[in-house]
Amino acid sequence: MPASAPRSPAPARWFVPGDLNGFFGLVVDNLSILGFIAMALVGMFQFPAEVVFGRMFPGTAFGVLVGNLAYTVMARRLARRTGRSDVTAMPLGLDAPTSIGMALLVLGPAFWTFRNLGMDAHAAAIETWHLGMAALVIMGGLKLVLSFFGEAVTRALPRAALLGSIAGIALVLMGLLPLLETLKSPVVGLLTLGLLLYVLIAMGRLPVRLPGVLVAFLIGTALYYLLGLSGLGVPGFAVPTFTAPHVVLPWPSLGFIDGMPHALPYLPLLLPFGLLMVVGGINVSESARAAGDDYRTRDILLVEAMATLVAGVCGGVAQTTPYIGQPAYKHMGARSGYTLLTGLFIGIGGMLGIVSMLVQWLPLAVLSPIIVYVAIDITTQAFEATPRQHAGAMVLGFLPSVAYLLLIKAQGWVPADRMDYLLATPDAHGLSEMAVIKLLGNGFIITSMLWIGAVVAMIDGRLLRAGAFWLVAAAMTLFGLIHSVAAGGGIYVPWQVHGLPRTMMLQFAGAYLALAALMWGLSRLHRAGPAEPVQGTDGT
Known part of the structure; x- marks a missing residue:
């Protein structure tokens, strides 16, 4: 009787229990960044909210959808090629330092500049939106080119220069400015910050089996509305105006061409932002490879670049990036389902207005502490990863x-x-x-x-x-x-x-x-x- 042919490995499951943990973690990361963008533009620069939520967010969220779907496909292909069922997809989301930098250093100041030229708020916001689209196209184009030369760039610049420059932004701008927002509601802000520091820096354990960041968000938000509605210590409290979800499709447009002349003066900010994401993509590819998932670095970088370009053409203003935590998601038990779920939730939720509605109801005193933690983490990693x-x-x-x-x-x-x-x-x-x-x-x-x-x-x-x-x-x-x-x-x-x-x-x-x-x-x-x-x- 002839020997039977070797059986091909069973296809990897679409979802495993660990994907739920990964989904919560990745979604909260993206929501917190979107929330800070909204906080900075609407709260700090008096940007019209309807432009942020109705024009900027759908395209930004669409870039997250495109990138996560591509990384999900890459993970399943790697699983089929290697015959392994434990392949974890590369997590993709909005990059915290450069997204916050776009809000604080580009979009907000540009809006004020247009206002000082005599434009009304809505017209200035539309011009700023087009500038943001152009900025994303510039960064996406740079990342696309550097995808083929990224390793040469990292050899030309020492790691200290790449990480130190972004750590300076993190410590001074991402650390101090959100901390000021945190302390505007001290009870809510400090409690949320303390809980985040406990679970993320002290690695403390909570009595519930939920992601620590999610628990901090839930407790902080509940406390904010409890104190605010009772009149006990939330200065300037007001219940957000409910906006019913509505469909806003991120159709491609040529608005970025209108914004290109205004975006060019910001090249000294935009070029380093794009370069840092290329270096980050190389680093996370190495990190995933060390954890056992051998993704091709150029493919990781190309997906990152294309997701950013798609977001820019479709109205987005914040660039996407693969996250450094791929081994952490693997440790959670996540595989490829969590990136699929995240992409669908953020992308479709952005089109339906659900993401915007969630962001509007998250208080600044709850969103700001997570950015303070990100600033601490980026600065710490910069010192740990350099000689x-x-x-x-x-x-x-x-x-x-x-x-x-x-x-x-x-x-x-x-x-x-x-x-x-x-x-x-x-x-x-x-x-x-x-x-x-x-x-x-x-x-x-x-x-x-x-x-x-x-x-x-x-x-x-x-x-x-x-x-x-x-x-x-x-x-x-x-x-x-x-x-x-x-x-x-x-x-x-x-x-x-x-x-x-x-x-x-x-x-x-x-x-x-x-x-x-x-x-x-x-x-x-x-x-x-x-x-x-x-x-x-x-x-x-």
């Missing part, structure tokens, strides 16, 4: 983010005519303090990456490489990619700049050229022979 000797370089890279924070706040504290005077009036020691804050804040992410890269190269003894970073900084200064002297912080060509702004531009560019020359001179000195040790005052 210890590079820590000082990363700390230096945080300082441009502080300047940008001061620049944001100064615009609300200092009248416009007074601001012009402060910028144009030097003090006894050189440029005015406000001018330095403005120039250091403009293009702060790229500035941070270049500063960290140069100092890391110095630490490693690669002085010519450090000089190259300073030369790049000088060139970028001349075109406004960093230290822009333009009124709106945009890019330009050097011969268009005149007067005091030209002087400031040339001083910063000259300073970087001097640093590059110093690195070149020191490198030649070191090649000529080891320096004599400096004798201390105690004779050692």
Whole structure:
């Protein structure tokens, strides 16, 4: 009797019990980011809510749907190819740092700029929406190109520069600004934050078998409405206006073309945002591979890029990314069903208005603490994932983010005519303090990456490489990619700049050229022979 042919492995199940845990975790992550976008735009910048929920959110949610469906298909193909039933899909969602950065650093300030030009709130919101679409298309296009060269980019920039620049945003902007919102309702905010710190940082266990983040959201929201309705300690409490779910289909449009001219001045922010997601995609692919799921890195990056492009063309304003927690979802027992469920819930819920309705009813004091935790986690990971000797370089890279924070706040504290005077009036020691804050804040992410890269190269003894970073900084200064002297912080060509702004531009560019020359001179000195040790005052 002939030997029977080997049996093909049974197809992987669509859903397993662990997919429910993964679904709750991934959905809460995405809802919290959408909630913060709404909080920042509507609450902080007085953006019209109907544009946020009716125009921006459907396309943003559609990008999550497209990306999660693609990752679900990739997981099932990998399971069939390997004959394994324990393959876990790559989780995809809205990227917290860059989504929050888009709201705080691009969309909100752009809306104010349009309002200052005399537009009414609705018209300014539509222009800002088109700008956001264009920004997403720019970042998606960059990610699409870098999908084929991502590893070369990571070799050119040290890990400290990539992680340190985003950690500066996390600590200074994502940490402090949401913390201020948290403390506006201290009882609700601190309790929610404390519970999140207990389950996420202290790894404490709760007496219920539910995801800790979900429990914190439920308790915080219940407490907020209980205290608010009873009049016991929620200042300014008001029950949100109920908006019945309605269908808003994210049809493709050419609105991003209208927004492209307005988006170009924000390139110093958008390009690092896209680059960081490529690096993140490479890192999460390695993380999944270490956990046993060997996804092709280029495929992970291409899906991420296409999901972002689709979202931008369909009206989205926040980019998607694969999440670093794939091994954690595998540990939960999740397989491929949780990404399918998440994509359908967020995507279809966004089209039907269900996601917008949920976000409107989540209080700011409950949403903000999760962003504070994300800021802590990003900063901690930056230090843990980089060599210890590079820590000082990363700390230096945080300082441009502080300047940008001061620049944001100064615009609300200092009248416009007074601001012009402060910028144009030097003090006894050189440029005015406000001018330095403005120039250091403009293009702060790229500035941070270049500063960290140069100092890391110095630490490693690669002085010519450090000089190259300073030369790049000088060139970028001349075109406004960093230290822009333009009124709106945009890019330009050097011969268009005149007067005091030209002087400031040339001083910063000259300073970087001097640093590059110093690195070149020191490198030649070191090649000529080891320096004599400096004798201390105690004779050692």
